[in-house]
Amino acid sequence: MAVLMKILILLLTLAYGIYGNNYLFLMEKELNEIELESKIVAKIAQDLVGQNEVKVYLTHYNIEEQEAYKKFINITSHCVEADIIFLKKNKTLDSSCEGLNKIILTNSYQQFVEDDTIIGAFFWAKARPNIVFSKNRLKQNNITLPQSYNQFIEDL
Amino acid sequence: MNIKFFFQQNLVLFWGFIIVLIVSIGILYLGTLKLEKKLKSELLAISTEDMIAISNNISKKIEEILKNQNIDNDMLDFVLDNSELQYSFENILTPIITKNIKFAYLIYKDSSGVFRYLVDGSYIDKMETKTKFDADSKEWFEIYNTKKPIIIKHNTIQALSMTYLVPVIYNDNVIFVLAVDLSIDKFKDIEDVWDIVQYGVLAVIIVILIFLCALIFQIFRFYKMHKAVYIDKLTGAYNRNYLHDFEQVVNLNQYILAVLDIDYFKKINDIYGHDAGDIILKNVTQYLQQNLRDDEDILIRYGGEEFCLFVKKDRNHNKASLNVLDRIFNNLQTNKFEIMPNKLIQVTVSIGVNLEPGNSESFKDAFAIADKLLYEAKNGGRNKIVLNADKTD
Numbered sequence: 001m002a003v004l005m006k007i008l009i010l011l012l013t014l015a016y017g018i019y020g021n022n023y024l025f026l027m028e029k030e031l032n033e034i035e036l037e038s039k040i041v042a043k044i045a046q047d048l049v050g051q052n053e054v055k056v057y058l059t060h061y062n063i064e065e066q067e068a069y070k071k072f073i074n075i076t077s078h079c080v081e082a083d084i085i086f087l088k089k090n091k092t093l094d095s096s097c098e099g100l101n102k103i104i105l106t107n108s109y110q111q112f113v114e115d116d117t118i119i120g121a122f123f124w125a126k127a128r129p130n131i132v133f134s135k136n137r138l139k140q141n142n143i144t145l146p147q148s149y150n151q152f153i154e155d156l
Numbered sequence: 157m158n159i160k161f162f163f164q165q166n167l168v169l170f171w172g173f174i175i176v177l178i179v180s181i182g183i184l185y186l187g188t189l190k191l192e193k194k195l196k197s198e199l200l201a202i203s204t205e206d207m208i209a210i211s212n213n214i215s216k217k218i219e220e221i222l223k224n225q226n227i228d229n230d231m232l233d234f235v236l237d238n239s240e241l242q243y244s245f246e247n248i249l250t251p252i253i254t255k256n257i258k259f260a261y262l263i264y265k266d267s268s269g270v271f272r273y274l275v276d277g278s279y280i281d282k283m284e285t286k287t288k289f290d291a292d293s294k295e296w297f298e299i300y301n302t303k304k305p306i307i308i309k310h311n312t313i314q315a316l317s318m319t320y321l322v323p324v325i326y327n328d329n330v331i332f333v334l335a336v337d338l339s340i341d342k343f344k345d346i347e348d349v350w351d352i353v354q355y356g357v358l359a360v361i362i363v364i365l366i367f368l369c370a371l372i373f374q375i376f377r378f379y380k381m382h383k384a385v386y387i388d389k390l391t392g393a394y395n396r397n398y399l400h401d402f403e404q405v406v407n408l409n410q411y412i413l414a415v416l417d418i419d420y421f422k423k424i425n426d427i428y429g430h431d432a433g434d435i436i437l438k439n440v441t442q443y444l445q446q447n448l449r450d451d452e453d454i455l456i457r458y459g460g461e462e463f464c465l466f467v468k469k470d471r472n473h474n475k476a477s478l479n480v481l482d483r484i485f486n487n488l489q490t491n492k493f494e495i496m497p498n499k500l501i502q503v504t505v506s507i508g509v510n511l512e513p514g515n516s517e518s519f520k521d522a523f524a525i526a527d528k529l530l531y532e533a534k535n536g537g538r539n540k541i542v543l544n545a546d547k548t549d
Contacts, residue, residue, distance in 0.1 A: 033314070109287045125273075125283050126259045126337055127315035130290040154270070154288065 033124065034068040040129060041105070041122055042073040045084045047145055048103055048120075057082035057102075060091040087111065087118070103141065113156065119143065120152075170375060177368065181361050188357050192350065199346045200318075204338065208320060210252055211260075211336045212305065215322040217248060218262075218334070222326050231326050232264060235274065242275045242285060249277025252336070258316065259337040262324070263289055263296075271296065274332055299323050300330045317343040390434060391441035394456040399464060402454070406466065408522055409514030412477045414465040415526040416444075419504045419538040421461035424495075432495035436503060437461065439493040447484045453477075464523070474511050478543075481507060485541050506533035507541045 045054045057079040058066060069075055076082045079097035087093065089108040104118045112121035112132060119141055120133035133149065134156040145153070221244065227234050235241055249260040261283065262274040271289040276282050283289075291297065292313065295306045299321050308319040317340045324332040386398040394402075418424075418440060425433040437457075444455050444463065452468040470476035485507060492500040508529030513522035525544055533540040 110284060124281075125287065125289065126261070126278075126281060126335075127313050128290060128292050130288060132288050152290075155268070 032068075034065055035071065037107075037122065037124070037129070038069040038072045040131070041069070041086060044105070044120070044122060044131065045073060047149070048143055049083045054083045055081055056084045056086055057097070058086050058088075059093065059097075060088040061086075089123075093117075103143070167379075174368070174372065177364075181364060185357065185361060188354060192354075195353075196346055196350055199349065200342070203342060203346065204318070204320070207252075207257055207336060207338065208305070211320050211322050211334060214248055214252065214260075215324050215334050218245060218324050218332070219326065221245075222324070222331070232331055236264075236285070246275045246277050249275065249334075250279070251277075253277060253279055256339050256342045257336060258339040259335070261335055263333045263335055264331065265300070295321060296333065299333055303330055315340055317341075388457045391438050391457055393441050393445070393463070394454065396456070396458045399456045399458050402456070403519035406519065407514075408516070408519065409469075411466040411468055411513060412474055412481075413510040413513040413522050413526045414467060414481055415508045415523070415530045416463040416465060417506050417530055417534065418461040419506055419534075421503075424501070424503070428495055428499075428501075435495045436493055436501075440488075440503060440505075443488065443491060444484060447487065448480065453480065464526075478509075478511075481509060481541060489539070504539035506530055506538050508533055509541060509543045511544055 041056070042054070045056055046052055053074065055074045055076040056069070057076050058069060059079075061069070066075055079085055079094065079100060079102065082102060085093065085097060085102045085104045087104060087106040087108075089106070090111055093104070104115075106112050106115070106118050106121045107123045109121055109123050109125075109130070109132065112118050112134070116137065118134075119137040120131070123130050131149075131152040133145065133153045135153050136156060138145065138153070221241070222231060222235075225231070225234065225241075245262060249262070252260050259276070259278040259281065261276040261278060263271050264274045266272055271291050273283040273285060273287045273289055275285065293308050295308045299306050300323075303323050303325060305320065305322045308321065310316045310318060316337050318338045320336045320338070322334040322336075323330040324334055386394055386401075388395040418436065421433065421436070424436055441455070441457065441463075444465070448455055448465070449468065454466040456464040456466075458464050465481070467477040467480050485505065488503065488505060492502050494500050508526045508531070510516075510522055510526040510529065513519070513526070516522035516525065529542040529544060533542040536542065
């Protein structure tokens with residue numbers, strides 16, 4: 001119940017900046033950076049897939065990071081089973097995971113810009129969380145995000 | 157003067173002092189709590205003064221560089237295409253990075269209204285030009301209207317305490333925003349300093365309270381000790397020690413001075429034993445105390461079976477005080493005291509009364525007169541009151 005409430009608050013916060021005048025990200029003091037990241041990524045994953053139960057495949061994340069993510073989302077160790085693949089900064093996808101037509105996110109803006117297969121990024125910059133999606137890539141993958149994400153969608 | 161009243165008066169003053177002290181300590185402590193916000197804010201202002209000045213100077217420097225470009229076209233596009241210029245801006249920003257100044261960078265708004273990095277002077281977490289920047293508060297937008305520096309205090313970003321935004325203005329418009337992020341360490345340092353101050357104040361308060369407790373304890377010990385020193389253990393009346401102190405401060409004009417002696421007391425001791433004698437002393441004392449007026453008359457046992465009475469005059473008349481003595485004397489004659497089960501005896505007293513002790517040069521002289529009159533009463537057959545008849549009502 002507490003987790004749902006927090007996610008609801010996160011959703012409301014993400015929805016707050018519909019017209020781009022307020023970019024507010026929920027930062028909970030009791031969570032560290034990786035926990036907060038995993039909460040946000042969980043929300044994004046659910047909205048991308050369009051369902052609450054989502055499986056995420058994390059590439060090149062250490063055990064501590066995976067444990068933090070597990071508190072908020074389902075982690076799978078096989079990319080085949082995953083709904084979302086979350087690439088770590090500048091790491092490439094394993095060959096076994098290529099061509100699976102999965103939704104791919106990254107935590108590197110540069111990687112997001114350069115790699116056409118990556119539809120969005122969540123990354124930390126200057127201690128602030130940043131979210132970005134490619135309009136064209138979302139379209140290509142027939143993904144429609146809620147309106148609250150409009151401020152994060154770029155013409156790329 | 158009644159010792160009880162003496163101590164009561166001083167106790168009132170004492171407790172008044174204690175209450176004032178405790179209230180003062182309370183105000184002091186609450187004052188520090190109230191001042192906390194203001195003082196921390198002042199400390200922060202002092203510690204960020206230089207950073208703010210430097211940031212303002214950098215902004216002016218960048219404005220100067222832009223002015224010197226002599227560009228008629230869109231300056232923003234010009235800068236975005238000019239890596240050399242970007243590099244020079246970066247070189248201006250990089251030197252201000254310190255342990256407390258975590259990041260320093262220039263942000264611009266693109267044609268779609270999206271914020272992006274122009275240059276980043278930071279050593280760590282360095283962002284590439286045109287990387288998207290998600291503004292985390294309304295101040296990023298406000299600065300484009302106000303064209304004045306703004307401070308953002310962070311409550312939610314854990315690593316940063318505040319961000320100082322300075323507009324870089326070209327042709328009267330905000331073209332870039334210089335952002336300087338201060339590390340949370342600065343706040344923590346200020347918190348640490350404040351904690352030390354608070355602990356210091358608390359320590360002082362605790363020390364004061366400890367001394368206060370020790371003082372209160374000593375006062376009570378003093379009071380108890382004095383009480384023991386002044387009170388006769390057997391009868392509960394004041395004793396010779398009290399008389400010695402009281403005679404220094406008493407205004408003899410306010411009293412008649414009587415010296416009372418229990419008749420044949422030695423005989424009572426011899427016949428019935430010392431225990432019976434003690435009972436008589438206790439009972440007679442009790443009887444006298446009951447018949448004297450509270451807070452006006454004073455009873456002192458100054459010898460074995462001898463008592464000194466200070467009976468307060470009523471507006472310089474002796475009548476009321478004489479009535480007291482008269483009542484004591486007469487009623488005592490009809491009173492019987494039980495010295496052992498089923499054994500009652502009567503006692504009589506002899507009293508010498510100095511009606512004008514104030515006329516004597518000292519208490520000693522006044523007492524001597526009363527004592528002499530007591531002697532006359534004894535010699536005159538006992539069971540008598542003898543007054544000095546110089547002045548009577």
